Amino acid sequence: MLQPDPSLIDDQVPDAALLVAVGNGDAQAARALVQRLGPRLFHHAARLLSDRTEAEDVVQETLLRLWKIAPEWRQGEAKVSTWCFTVLNNLCTDRLRAKKPTVAIDAIAEPTSELRSVVAQMTEIDRANALAAALDTLPERQKQAVVLRHIEELQNPDIAQIMDISVEAVESLTARGKRALAAALIGQKDELGFSDD
Amino acid sequence: MTKHSEDTPDLEPLFEAARANALEPSPDFMARLMNDAEAGAALNAAPPETAPPTAHPGVLTRLVRALLPVSGLTAATAAGVWIGVGLPDTDIASALLFGADSEVDLSAFLPASDLSQFSTTEVDG
Numbered sequence: 001m002l003q004p005d006p007s008l009i010d011d012q013v014p015d016a017a018l019l020v021a022v023g024n025g026d027a028q029a030a031r032a033l034v035q036r037l038g039p040r041l042f043h044h045a046a047r048l049l050s051d052r053t054e055a056e057d058v059v060q061e062t063l064l065r066l067w068k069i070a071p072e073w074r075q076g077e078a079k080v081s082t083w084c085f086t087v088l089n090n091l092c093t094d095r096l097r098a099k100k101p102t103v104a105i106d107a108i109a110e111p112t113s114e115l116r117s118v119v120a121q122m123t124e125i126d127r128a129n130a131l132a133a134a135l136d137t138l139p140e141r142q143k144q145a146v147v148l149r150h151i152e153e154l155q156n157p158d159i160a161q162i163m164d165i166s167v168e169a170v171e172s173l174t175a176r177g178k179r180a181l182a183a184a185l186i187g188q189k190d191e192l193g194f195s196d197d
Numbered sequence: 198m199t200k201h202s203e204d205t206p207d208l209e210p211l212f213e214a215a216r217a218n219a220l221e222p223s224p225d226f227m228a229r230l231m232n233d234a235e236a237g238a239a240l241n242a243a244p245p246e247t248a249p250p251t252a253h254p255g256v257l258t259r260l261v262r263a264l265l266p267v268s269g270l271t272a273a274t275a276a277g278v279w280i281g282v283g284l285p286d287t288d289i290a291s292a293l294l295f296g297a298d299s300e301v302d303l304s305a306f307l308p309a310s311d312l313s314q315f316s317t318t319e320v321d322g
Contacts, residue, residue: 046220128214
């Protein structure tokens with residue numbers, strides 16, 4: 001496998017310029033885009049789907065669609081990353097809807113004393129896992145909005161475009177999502193290292 | 198880092214942990230994506246199977262296209278000239294060109310057996 005030219009991975013070359021080059025048959029530009037976007041898309045898909053194989057499938061499908069539309073891409077009309085996240089999000093939504101519904105927050109049992117002692121030794125990985133478990137309890141749209149805003153660190157206008165909703169709706173979803181997460185995790189706040197002030 | 202509002206706990210340490218401990222794509226998967234990328238770019242680079250239509254059609258093509266709308270008119274004109282010049286000065290030619298407005302003219306087109314029906318044209322004196 002050829003590695004992309006390091007100068008292309010550099011953020012100096014915009015994603016859109018690389019994609020236009022891909023539209024003209026530039027394989028090196030395509031590899032550079034994979035290097036830039038592949039891991040980010042995979043992280044997001046893995047968080048939403050909680051399944052490596054399914055995450056791989058949707059990321060692969062998203063990028064295949066990207067190569068297909070590359071010849072028609074017009075610079076300045078949309079961000080390439082936003083376009084990819086939009087497609088990825090929709091593919092994840094389709095898969096999630098095909099699965100059984102997520103567990104309601106109320107159904108999560110309070111941690112037992114035994115569990116609390118384990119939680120006390122939590123490493124950062126454990127914190128990440130606890131958050132992932134709590135995220136899985138959120139309604140699908142809230143989870144998507146929280147992950148995009150607070151973990152992928154995208155801006156609200158980009159999230160609005162990805163989720164096809166208004167910026168106000170994004171703010172509302174993330175606020176409700178964070179409140180729900182806090183409610184699910186508040187019992188472990190000391191172990192998890194977050195404050196409720 | 199995202200600021201938390203005053204009415205919700207600061208979950209940022211958890212988000213940070215999630216970012217730092219993301220499930221990473223495997224090298225095999227990244228290699229698959231790279232192969233797809235190369236194939237996708239190659240498809241875009243490949244010339245189309247059939248030659249695209251030329252932007253400027255040839256002289257003959259343009260001539261045919263220009264003549265097509267007037268071909269019907271041209272044919273009708275040519276037929277008129279042929280009838281007028283080519284046919285002998287017969288009743289048929291006159292009838293075709295100027296219309297059949299008399300019994301004599303009409304008789305030229307009718308079978309002989311039907312002429313009896315028009316024999317009453319004699320005027321009683």
